[in-house]
Amino acid sequence: MSYDVQAIRQQFPILNQKIHGRPLVYLDNAATAQKPIAVIDAISDYYLNYNANVHRGVHTLSQRATDAMEAVREDVRAHINAAETAEIIFTRGITDSINTIAFGMGALVKKGQNIVITAVEHHSNIVPWQMLCQRTGAELRHLPMNEHGEVVLDGIEEIIDEHTAMVAFNHISNALGTINPVDAILERAQKVGAWTLVDGAQSGPHAKVDVRAWNVDFFTLSSHKMYGPTGLGVLYGKRERLEALPPYQGGGEMIATVTLEESTYAGLPHKFEAGTPHIEGIIGFGAALKYINEVGIEAIAAHEKELLEYATQECSEIEGFRVIGDAKNKASVLSFVVDGTHPYDLGVLLDQQGVAVRTGQHCTQPIMDAFCIDGTARASFAMYNTKEEIDLFKAALEKAVTMLR
Template structure:
């Protein structure tokens, strides 16, 4: 069992007030908060060994390089990648997806098909649309049902010999649905298609094993996992990463350069042009250390309690509708109340110190499916409490009364 009050003391921001009220932070699906243990790692880097990596012979450079590459090893171990060079540091999930989409530009042609799901974040839609425009490939969509589940029979019907790539999120950021990615991967591989899984929303709650999943590419961002913004990860099977061309040119990603010809470095440096977010990568590793010390099984169990409690309390409010009622979901609740605009409720909640997300959550096709402008989204992490949910419910009822 988690000692939540002890955990909360690790997060300085949870001690502050917003608009004169104690902060209740329920916007974790957008960005999680950062514990002091990770903040200390960031401060230590800039205070004691800030230097560029991989190039220098001096002590600071070597210390920074060692710390950065140790972080890569931590990420490899966490996701159970076969090789450390299968872990590519990026600026985040969106960068990772665009890197792969750019690489496949040279591998696709007119008549090829790629599949995405109806539950995707815009970052897992737009790059593939751009890829289709460049190559002449066609984009197909796995439809969803009213519960927020993907219709798997329709997915099977979409798969054919022309399918080259399948892209799906592990967990929907807008609805919390946990997709059956094992099944999706198995079916795609059966017809020879590669699979990329967007793990931005899953990695704070689950511990994906990329070898057990047999996934070709898996991507995530550190800022969802108690780490800093501006850094993320692309896992790719070695054979796939070797097939893809570099995404960007510059320093670090080269073997030799002349004005006549350039040859590229091996993995992972082939995809890591320029000076990286060194401190971010090191802090990413520290964030995984922190969460692994708590234990992902403990985190999942506790967050499921919060989800069940929050859902039950919200369902008691007259006129409130929850969007996303899949049997398998994580600690995200999207809802509306009657005809009240979600932005209006969100604004009033903020005045009472409660941070929720309102709008389409960069998942506009989902909102179009439900024929709504957006939702109010409350998303919980392991440092949230049932007492905070109670305060949220009280504030929500007050907001509804004010706006009715």
């Protein structure tokens, strides 16, 4: 069956509106994706029919809510092919997921060891490691990037060495769209016995990941970038790794016994899920996963690739248009500047014409510094975007550039 983008669009009611009198063209999907009716309905259904706290109530509603939440844990497990549901932790988001690991590793990492990231990371995969290094005296290293925004593997054997405790990097860069050479980096890290973390913030909505095929120790997903609710992330960790880490936050749900003097902790996954979880978020995320799989993640990726190529080709006709990050392997992100214009100005004038893009540094200041720019405008594509929308985007961009020059 061919890809029916109009049928998909009907599942996203928010897209059918006007902004400043023009049809909305939503191209800020790398920041957050819109939600299909199935997700909105799942959340409503929970509040209309079975809202209750989970895991501790014996009453029927609590059982229903618990069952629904735990069913999603199983769906996530199956989606990334984890070995068991106990390895799937629900967090507040990717930032929370990475901080959980970086905090826990504070008890394990020693001076003389190092942590390795790449030059194309989001701040959320930089700052927690800087904090870990400050606490422990470990050294933070990075794999550099070239002028295309690709991670350079030359010298990887010196950077990732026998003292490397952790190699943490994103699958796909949010600012540039670069798809990183996951296999090569993991291979080197695993050879020296380092722990590994892949940040799937941007890959979740575009690529199928098999954590056991990668043999990665930790993997993270963000619900809201995958057409699900905000405030929810997933942290996958291999059982033996999660068991080796102390809990990040203390409170209810994460304990086995508590006296006023001391407590023992619950087993996985609850050890890392202090407090009442984001129940409606988890249930909504379950509906989002189901929807993504119904449309088909390969079909979505193929559609987005076509959009990215079309947009790159069309916009390159605009004088002074420069793509920032032209890696050979790219997903769904068109980060750009137009000579003689400022990204903020482009963002305002595009918004006036109904087009939503992100402007600025995209929480990746080191990347912007490397390209010697203050920021970019970024159009990012999702399953529901169309070529007609790219035509509108291009026309709006041309008009903005004419006004600004």
